[in-house]
Amino acid sequence: MSLYSQTYYGQPSYGGPSYTAPVPQSGYQYQYSQQSSHPPPMPHTPPHPVFIDPATFRRDYSGRLDQLQFNSRPIIQGLSFYAQEYSRYADVVAQCLDSHIRKVPPWMKLPAFYLLDAISKNVYEPYARVFASFVIPLFLDTYRTVDDNTRSKMDEMLITWRTGSPNGKELFGLGPQMAIERGIWGDQAVRITLPPLIRSAHLFQGPGQITKPQVMSELNFALQAKERAIQVNHDDISAKHHIQVLLQLRNLVEAGVSQEELGQILTQLRSLVRPPTIQAPSAPPQPQWSSSQFTPLLAPNTYPPPTAPYPTTYPALPQVKAEALAPSLLVASAPEAQNAQLNITSILSSLMKSGLVSAPPTDTDVTKAEPAEQEPEEDAKPAAPTTEDLNAIKEAQSDYRKRILAEKMEASLVEYSIDDPTVAIPDFLYDYLSLQCQQCGIRYPDTTLGKRRLEDHLDLHFRQNRKLSQNPGRGHDRSWFISVEDWVHEPCDSQGVPRPVKIKAVHEKVSTTVERAENKVDPGSQYITVPPGDEAKPLSCPICKETLQVEFLEDEEEWVWRNAVKKDDRIYHATCHAEATVSTSNLVTRLKCEMGNGSRGTTPEARSTPPFVTVTRSPSRSPSSSPSKLAGIKRKVEHNGSLDPSEADQTPPLKKLALAQS
Amino acid sequence: MNAQMAPPTTQEWDLKPESEYRFELDLGAALAIKLVRGKAEIFGAELVPGKIYLFGFECKAAVFTWRGCTIEMSQPSTEYVSEETSMKAYGNLHIALEKMRVRSLLTLTGSSLTPGEPPSNARPSESPRVLVIGPANSGKTTLCKILTNYCVRAGQGWSPILVNIDPNDGGWAAPGALSAAAVHDPIHTYSAATPLGSAATTAPMSLNSNTLFPLVYWYGHADAKRNPQLMERLVRNIGENMDERFDKKAEAKASGCIVDSPALFSSGPAATTEVRQRLIKACVDAFKINIILVVGQEKLSAEMKKIYSKQLTVIKVPKSGGVVDLDSSFRERVHSHQIHTYMYGTNIRPPPGIPTNSIFIAGEPNSDLILSPASTTIGFNELSIFRIGTEAMAPASALPIGAKRVVSEMQPISVDASLPGSGLLNRVLAIMAPFNPDENERYDEEILDLTVEGFIVVTAIDQKAKRLTILKPNRGPVSGKTAIVGTFEWQDE
Secondary structure (H helix, E strand, C coil): CCHHHCCCCCCCCCCCCHHHCCCHHHCCCCHHHCCCCCCCCCCCCCCCCCCCCHHHHHHHHHHHHCCCCCCCHHHHHHHHHHHHHCHHHHHHHHHHHHHHHHHCCHHHHHHHHHHHHHHHHHCCCCHHHHHHCCHHHHHHHHHHHCCHHHHHHHHHHHHHHCCCCCCCCCCCCHHHHHHHHHHHHCHHHHHHHCCHHHHHHHCCCCCCCCCHHHHHHHHHHHHHHHHHHHHHCCCCHHHHHHHHHHHHHHHHHHHCCCHHHHHHHHHHHHHHHCCCCCCCCCCCCCHHHHCCCCHHHCCCCCCCCCCCCCCCCCCHHHHHHHCCCCCHHHCCCCHHHHHHHHHHHHHHHHHHHCCCCCCCCCHHHHHHHHHHHHHHHHHHHHHHHHHHHHHHHHHHHHHHHHHHHHCCCCHHHHHHCCCCCCCCHHHHHHHCCCEECCCCCCEECCCHHHHHHHHHHHHHHHHHHHHHHCCCCCCECECCCCCHHHHHHCCECCCCCECCCCCCHHHHCCCCHHHHHHCCCCHHHCEEECCCCCCCCCCECCCCCCECCEEEECCCCEEEEECEEEECCEEEEHHHHHHHHCCCCCHHHHHHHHHCCCCCCCCHHHHHCHHHHHHHHHHHCCCCCCHHHHCCCCEEEEEHHHHCHHHHHHCCHHHHHHHHHC | CCCCCCCCCEEEEEECCCEEEEEECCCCCCEEEEEEEECCEECCEECCCCCEEEECCCCEEEEEECCCEEEEEECCCEEEEECCCCHHHHHHHHHHHHHHHHHHHHHHHCCCCCCCCCHHHCCCCCCCEEEEECCCCCCHHHHHHHHHHHHHHCCCCCCCEEEECCCCCCCCCCCCEEEEEECCCCCCCCCCCCECECECECCCCCCHHHCECCEEEECCCCCCCCCHHHHHHHHHHHHHHHHHHHCCCHHHHHHCEEEECCHHHCCCCHHHHHHHHHHHHHHHHHCCCCEEEEECCHHHHHHHHHHHCCCCEEEEECCCCCCCCCCHHHHHHHHHHHHHHHHHECCCCCCCCCCHHHEEECCECCCCCEECCEEEEEEHHHCEEEEECCCCCCCHHHCCCCCCCCCCCCCEEEECCCCHHHCCCCEEEEEECCCCCCHHHCCCCHHHHCCEEEEEEEEEEECCCCEEEEEECCCCCCCCCEEEEEEEECCCC
């Protein structure tokens, strides 16, 4: 499924999850429509009943534009709504936007362009028309001043403009579209840009200079589209196949191919990506758009919420499932498109013959690529509620804050309010939070979010109980207190559960070989780059429900989720995931689980030698002794010094053997 | 426990709105309470209806209800119902503090509640940083607990830092320690030995308040007057670390802190006035206190207002009628039981007739709070033991090289276990965090600024073999570490 299918405006389909990209540089991170980011409550004021004069509006709008200093979906949305509300001042909006983009430093230009894009696509009339008058110079001027990264983002945006209008035509009209494309990719490139089968009337054919970057950006774009298609319908084998082909093509282009081949690739690529007219929407739906005041403007079939099963209203897709490597994506489309699809494979094969491509996509390649593609499968469901959660959290917080601030009590008044007959506290502590955990009494609001939190909380009880039952039988003990550094950095999420603190590097040195062999990569050192704009969003590990910490990596100059690993498109704590994947029958794992259960366990030194500890323990433990008997009984460890990590190397051979076996 | 052994001697109480049921347990007695109807809380921690909560070890507490409830309990040593509580004042206080938190968070995150309004219009505000002072037995610790519990129950993800600088109280560690911990879940009251929840163990717990990660400094004595200089230094250390922590996250900073202080802060002979004012000043500076709560002492409240009313808010709050005057022998028992709890956890035998499998201790459904410490021997030379300041005159050989003969209050003095007068037997020793690994970063009195890793007790000294037998909380090694001895002694019961 392709991005070109964006026939329904109001749906920022280019906002696919950028992390599905199997290749690093292909990130089409058009982030204001991040899949995992639900917009906070629209920061736009409700429709003004009063009439605002243009001057006030201009001041107001440009003032709010100034806040758009980074790629923030809420701000973009708010400004977009605001523009829609005052579409009679489209000229003012256009002037503000134009001058804003021109005056801000290069790094702030892209978000503003996203706003321009959003307004044009979502409101369209009259904005696209108004913007069309200045979009060419604005785009081209901006393009010259920004860095390569931003340029590729602009390329991607430009490609979406080809089909950005409500009827699937060029968003700003063919003229501006062509002018811009010509401006950035060169004159001749454009001639071949639009495939004859669709737009032959407007174009003359001919070989031309096509630049490698242009093809690359379109390739990446197509790849992203395919990945989203898989995300929507993960049985879409044909899309998977397409991805294989596209990846091959990209390697090819990267390696360098002839001008003619570039042209061919481009042409075929576009027909591949060009949607059939009745193509189903490709991107993850954006419920907040459909539920917004844009609804009347939306195409008749609004998108289902992400949690919903794939709608049966799209007849094309079930068929797609059934068909193996056939070009099923285009089943419903014109036969030419089908040919195009076949052609792209044939290009590939011809290129292979000529020795440019080393090998066809083998089975191994497919399996290699598949994890990335399958990631969205299980994830489409859980990820989306998070988006809603975020919104709900914000709303709930804002509601609570308003209510608290509405109370008249102040610190300075407490002394004089002893005789005040009413006190608001039971409202806040009991009524406001009407769901209660029947295990420990912690309360949650009776909302969807509150219910989910309660469920998570009950899961925690369940896990704790399980941990308790998995107690290896040696009883529990008091942990050492944490160091100053750990205390200062002890991270906590809104649920208030502190994340298990990382084992310090010093202690890793004394890790046993057993542990080393298991984790070749230290899970704690893994990280995932945060998609731009997501830095502030809380994301919690599905295993421990604790928040992933966002950190700025100086070396990478990126915001990252520390100690994170992505599996099946969910982001876990690397340590949690490692813990969960290792077989639970393994003693080391059991001990690790135990130490990871939020209690800091024993000291790192002791943790690092669990098998050894067991060895020393076993003779003294009679088989019949039950955990309860052991509990509360002083343990005798004859020679404490032998537990000392510094002496670990002097472990007697017998114990070493046992250690290696365990 | 056999249910047929004794007939259940339970009793029901109907509590009117805003009244509380108070109970005091004698040594060795246990009490089980079940909430039958309505909603009730113990010092701010809510009870779940139908669950049996167990209380032990001389616990003195009160079940309070805002809107009335019925509770059922076995018979405690002393019990009565009071309708005169200070809870309304405490509740109002909580609302006021919540407002400060919300304002502070809005300021810190630069957001505003009304869209469109620039953040700069929001009233800049500090998070509440509360110091609770008052005379002995006025309910300071309880007030701190109530305010903390209400704060975490707001459902806003607050994690206030509860600071205990009353060495007589011990907080989460052992008596003699000064400590601070972020609290996320309500703290349940169940034993006099654990007034503020419990530090982390390897046992899985569902409430964070039973697995706290405190930052612990070792003062080593019960009396805050004994070494005010050291006290002041440790207070400032906690304050600095708290600031650093607050800088990491806006929500944490907005949650603020609540500081429980020793009784010394409120009263004492005239000779101590200077000392206590200095200590209060140190607290106010170190924790950036903006609210002083004076519990039930008019004179103190007036004094605080006179000194501090310009820079912060001084609020006089009523003392609860339920506070119990505690004698020094009770304090000693509590100290002993705190160390026991640190090592062995909590084991409360339920009253007759209560099935053991359905009880809640500390708000935990899994009532296994029993711990297993480890006993071991180590050579005299495996542990460097110090004492801060003078206790007895140390021999010249024990002084650090180049040190003057005059021993200051803050001077670490090496303690030699091989000398008969070392006085280490049955002493509680704090095992300190390692020194800075970088030699260049070391400084003279660094040991004073080290935090505590844990506590051990010297249970025997073998002069011939030159070994100490120690009880330690877990099997982690202590060999090669530095320890500081205080004035607390403890013997295994």
